[in-house]
Amino acid sequence: MNLFKRAWWRLTGTPGKTLMLIGLFFVICTLVLSGFLIQSAAARAAENAKKSVGAVATMQLDVNGLLASGKNNGSEGSGQNPGIIGSAGDLKRDLVDKICQSSVIADCNYTADGAAFPTKSTRLHQPVPAPAGQNTGGTDLFKVDGVRKLDEVSAFRNGDSKMIAGKGIGPDTKKNEIVVEERVAKENKLEVGDKVELKIGDLSPGVDTSEHEFTVIGIYKSSTADTGQYVPAMMDPANQLYTTIEGASLLGGRTTDGGGTLKSATFTLNDPDDLGRLKEDAEKAGADLQIFPISVNDKQYKTLVGPITKTASFAxxxxxxxxxxxxxxxxxxxASNLRERRGELGILLSLGEKKPKLLGQHLVEVVACAVIAIGLAGVGSQFISEAIGNKLLAGEVDSADEEAENESLQPDYSDPSGMGKQGDGRPETDPIDSLDVQLGPADIAKVGTTGLGIAALATLIPGARVLRLNPRDILTKGD
Structure with a gap:
């Protein structure tokens, strides 16, 4: 008799066991398919995050690398620390501008720091004087930051500071233009277009002590109010000035050759995997990566995909x-079914049925149940996997938030201004908190292969004993 007919009669003749087998397969296939869907959704989310956020690479001076290179010449005294680091330690803006032209860079920025002494025409904002007898000579200065784009500075991006008059610093800003805070502007009765004079904030021997003139092109307002207590002038947000890279280099006592001397440069990559290509382009532009190494910081990318990656691993x-x-x-x-059907097996074997066909009949029965279960799983798994995945992901996101809260304050080099801002230690990017589950033919094929594989193993392993049976033993001795 045809084994397929026998399998059909068996399945229809014992509907309870057939439904139980289909139900068990349905649960298995649904969980397996949900796992596959969560994995594929996580992979898509990670790929999209990689494209949208990329990674930020930072380039800055490595003093140890400079000393090891043998290019340091302290006698030149034109580096960031005159007399200690020579011109070989100057990261020039012109060099970074060449690197910024690399095709793997989505955006770039850089910063230079400096300080400036007040003059008779430009006074500091100090609402509370220093305590009597306290030496404030090293802190009674303006803090001057040179930036490429003022609107990319973290304080302006997050709304802590905003322009109230004029314009900010941009790539086309002239080297002698400056942006001041509202309180300093009121203290000195400054308006957009006025001239201010500042002295280089460095008292090292040989440093120019003459006054340098700058034009006020913008006035901004900081949300940090006066405390009512004495604060060193250089630490008061009101005394924060912004200018160009060349302006900050000049006031910081560094060379302005090559467009000015940078503190650091940041490059936002199109893809975190493009770091190698960026380094190649930097070397072609003339950068010595031993002195100015490039290190990638993919903190935002990891923040985005961290919880969803853990969810995918669990899946x-x-x-x-x-x-x-x-x-x-x-x-x-x-195995239990085979034990129950030993009489049937013995009769079929005594009638001359081949042992492989007996095993094949059981395999057909199990596979038929598996196929039905796979079809049912395909209908409901998308909704089930989305619910399960989002529940698991919510837990991982909560854990990630707690870890972020517990992190110590660290510079955030994902700040595209290169400022390495200090904040509450939490990244500016929120983790991905939902799954976009999509059921496709590939997922059905994967769960189908898995389900049929399980059916085959579950049948062949215990069914192998059928090949060792003979009719006499089955019918006379039972088990």
């Missing part, structure tokens, strides 16, 4: 556990 473990457990459970069920 992978679940798939394997369900597959192994399902195979074992089904194998036990098939």
């Amino acid at each position: 992978t473990v679940t798939v394997w556990l369900v597959a192994v457990a399902g195979t074992i459970i089904l194998a036990l069920i098939v």
Whole structure:
């Protein structure tokens, strides 16, 4: 008799066991397919995050690298620390501008720091005088930051500071233009277009002590109010000035050759994997990466995909556990069925039926149940996996938020201004908190392969004993 007919009669003749087998397969296939869907959704989210955020690479002086290179010449005294670091330690803006032309860079920025002594025409904002007898000579200065784009400075991006008059610093700003805070502007009765004079904030021997003239092109307002207590002038947000790279280099006592001397440069990559290409382009532009190494900081990318990656890892473990457990459970069920059907097996063998066909009949029965279960799983798994995945992801996001809260304050080099801002230690990018589950033919094929593989193993392993049976033993001795 045809084994397919016997399999059909068996399945329709015992509907309870057939439905139980289909139900068990449905649970297994649904969990496996949900795991696959969560994995694929996480992979898509990670790829999209990689494209949208990329990674930020930082380039700045490595003093140890400079000393090891043998290019340092302290006698030149034109570096960031005159007399200690020579011109070989100057990261020039012109060089960085060449690197910024690399095709792997989505955006670039850089910063230079400096300080300036007040003059008779430009006074500091100090609402509370210093305590009597306290030496304030080293702190009674304006803090001067040179930037490429003022609107990329973290304080302006997050709204702590905003322009109230004029314009900010941009790539086309002239080297002698400056932006001042509202309180300094009121203290000195300054308006957009006025001239201010400042002295280089460095008292080292040989440094120019003459006054340098700047034009006020903008006035901004900081949200940090006066405390009512004495604060060193250089630490008071009101005394924060912004100018160009060349302006900050001049006031910082550094060379302005080559467009000015940078503190650091940042490059936002199109893809975190483009770091190698960026380094190649930097070397072609003339950069010595031993002295000015480039290191990538993919903090925002990791923040985005961290929880969803952990969720995908959990889904992978679940798939394997369900597959192994399902195979074992089904194998036990098939073995139990074979034990119950020993009389049927003995009669068929005595009638001359081939042993492989007996095993094939059981395989057809199990595979038929698996196919039905796979179809049902395909209908409901998208909704189930989305609910399960989002629940798991919510837990991972909460854990990530707690870890961020507990982090110590660290410079954030993902700040595209290169300022390395100090904040509350939390990244500016929120983690991905939802899954975009999409069921496709590839997912059905994967779960189908897995389900049929489980069916085959669960049938063949216990069914192998059928090949060792003979009719006499079955019918006379039972088990």
